[in-house]
Amino acid sequence: MTPATIPEMVLAAADRFGDAEAVVDGPTRLGFGDLATRVRVAAGAFASAGVGRGDRVAIWAPNSVEWIVAAFGLLTAGGVLVPVNTRFRAEEAADVVVRGGARLLLVRGGFLGRDYPAPPGVRVVDLGSGFLDDGRPFERAVRPDDVADIVFTSGTTGRPKGVLMDHAQTLRKYGSWGDLVGLREGDRYLVVSPFFHTFGYKAGCVASLLKGCTILPVPVFDVDRVLELVETERVTVLPGPPAVYHGLLAAPGDRTTRGGRDVSSLRVAATGAADIPADLVRRMRADLPFTSITTAYGLTEAGTVTASRPGDAFEDVAGTVGAPCDGMEVRLAADGEILVRGYSVMRGYLDDPAATAEAIGPDGWLRTGDLGAFDAAGRLLVKGRKKDMFLVGGFNAYPAEIEGFLMEHPAVAEAAVVGVPDARLGQVGVAFVVARAPVTVAGLLAWSRERMAGYKVPRDVVFLPELPRNAAGKVTKDVLRDAARPA
Template sequence: MTTAPTQLPGTIPALLSSRAAATPDKPFIVDGTVTLTYRETQEQAKALAAWLLNMGCQLEDRVAIWAPNCQQWIVAALGAQMVGATVVTLNTRYKGGEAADVLQRSGARFLFSVEQFLDVNYPALLQPFELTDLVTTVTLRVHSQSDHFANVLEEGRNILSSQQGEAALAAAAAQVTGNTTSDILFTSGTTGQAKGVVTDHGQNLQAFAAFVDILGLDTDDHYLIINPFFHSFGYKAGWLATMIAGATAYPLAVFDVPSVIEQIEQHSINVMPGPPTLFQSLMAHKDFDRDKLKTLTKATTGAAVIPMQLIEDMWEKLGLETVITAYGLSETCGLVTMCRRGDDAHTIATTSGRSIPNIDVAIFDNQGHALAPMETGEIVVKGFNVMRGYFENPQATAETIDREGWLHTGDIGFLDPDGNLHITDRLKDMYISGGFNCYPAEIEQQLCQHPAIAQAAVVGAPDPRMGEVGAAFVIASSPGPIDDQELIAWCRDVMANYKVPRHFFWIDTLPLNATGKVLKTELRKQLHLNNA
């Protein structure tokens, strides 16, 4: 049993190469009936890289991936990064307009997309939109090695069979360094428009080598990745961490409790991170049987306030040895703080742990002065994990990272005397539903596209299953009854399901402050009174 190498290679493809050399026949990805060893993963990534080069892909071109968790997702990302291209991840719950917006603003030249998934034809959703930079779309099928993606790999192998093809790939790979952009993850903000977070190979490897060390991942681990690859939790804390540890990844395309139980029992899964709702759903399910889950030993969770009882249950009912909570955001490669093995249930449930090595976390007041322990203010972060900036948005970057290099998270909290981070409020008005970040301004903009809505304000409402769901306070554009269920159905057509408000409150006016800003605190009070 070994853990992460003490000296990591400088790039993600170089890490794959080192793993393929050290443990060529060890399974890296087990996806349904498809198993790829580290060597086979590298061979497929090289073939894809050769194909991209032949198609004119250049250093730091954007390559988008719009697909659920599957082996092709990982190969596409590694192949793109092998030639110095930048991976742009797309949320699988996006509607066509949302995906087209990210593709257009990122200038993505290549798109890898699932052909058909959960009765949705993803490429068809993009047909109404003009994507001027997109050169080609490669489609794939989950749990398959016979699709357009497979044909592209075969073309890539033919290209590599010539000396010219091998030389071109070697030359392109030689340009990739730790400072090369590895990915752009789009995250919405209070303006309602998604911003692309730019990070590089070196900082992601360093951050998640710390994650691997703190969680105690090793080469013997079987890691079930339920968190979506389009998010840093599934991508960086998922398959990238698996590769750093030299372990085996088991991607799951759709969360379904019976499927999770089957995967754990069939593959002796012992590592399973996820939001609190995942573990709550697992233990509450009628088919829950601890004996079927006896191999589980390690888990990380976060993304919401966690009941202390849940941590106790994860230890006692699930029999886990290691339960760790963590805090991060896209702007910090997805990781800032983690609890440590051996922390008690109170620390794990009520804090997000201490900063990872070589990262500074502080609490600032409104004037930018550092506060003492136990004093509440804005959480700020400085260190190697801070993003290089927002893609082609220097103004937003300057508003987020100050001149001293502190990244202002917008989250509110305090540090206790032991350095544990306590988060007391969310990023601006953001709330988290089922582990997904929901940004009210973005949802409000979409709601106001409905002809019956003149104004809208959204806040998070407590929900026993999802943690929080959207509650929309709306002003009608004209008198007359409006059916909430019809409105919810309309919302599901234009926005990702996790964004759809579950409650609507029709009001005459919104509470405003002196500058005309909606007082969300007043809306939360009204919500509390309505639920009382």
């Protein structure tokens, strides 16, 4: 039976899986029973620090066993978790901590060579200080409909907004997600997605405790380190964004050996984005040992919304983001915007009823800001952000689609397309490309004309050493638009 709250989940995992490894982080190896004990002690430390039911605590720290103990300990004390992006600068973090109403800020000093200061009036605690081990075992009653966390959006369309989710939503969603991707008891799950993100914390830590998987946290993605852990820890599950799999495929080797490491244990891959190249999925299947590859669509405000299913044809896994998950409805507005309704749609934005009302209609449909279409079988195709679409001579041009074409070129590692004003056509596309091999502007445009309708072909290509990204790792297209416009 699914636990009713996240603290119940931690205790239930201890009962079900006992001494099996729950977390492996360097020399630290905790069984599920050990983890539950440390979580209850941490809960006592939070209670002694004055954290009461509904009080908020921020964690601004990398993936680690301490992050896991702190997060679940806080929830066991009745608190509300506010994860903070480790790539944020001090001002960005202070904005999230202050608007999140955090009473405490937990940090790991020195990560990425930086200090992690607290804003005025907020107590800062270093995760290496022993704070988590200073409490007496404790737990406070928590209800399934209590808010469990406030995860802030990436802020690509303005200041980040805090998304409210409760315990019941989280447990149902990520128990279901574990079933979809095929998690098994005893799986060894390398979590490369950051814990400050839903994909790392919930699809990683929560799903692992629900299914009895070992969590192996990775603080910074490094291909060599990941390959080493896959070999030495016999990793079976490795979800992540497309960049993770590009990195694995770039390491020399064959289907079972990469970078001189044995990767034959890998079984489960799961990824999601509007711009997953079909060729990447093909190469993952042909050149890596994964037997289960899931593509999905989700957002902070609703978690995973659609996903491919075991047995789906390769073309469907590579070309769509699957069908709606159990308990979720998806439809398209008149302009093609993806609308979502179901149990996992957020409770609302923190202290922002106007933004909440703008995002969620009175009938419960969440406006995602993404554009999409359905194939004949009802699987969703994501065309990109609504704000990124541009009109070329009256034709809709979708950057994600064009980027997908460009990344099929063997010399193109990454691509981002934006629309810019044009006196004759209204708008035209400009492509920003990171090359993996020599290629010219003329050569890439000629190649594109053979594969795309004329209005989709970019009018110019700009080569960059890397694409500009925000602290959440998303490409900042506003920066590219500014760079593409003539002075």
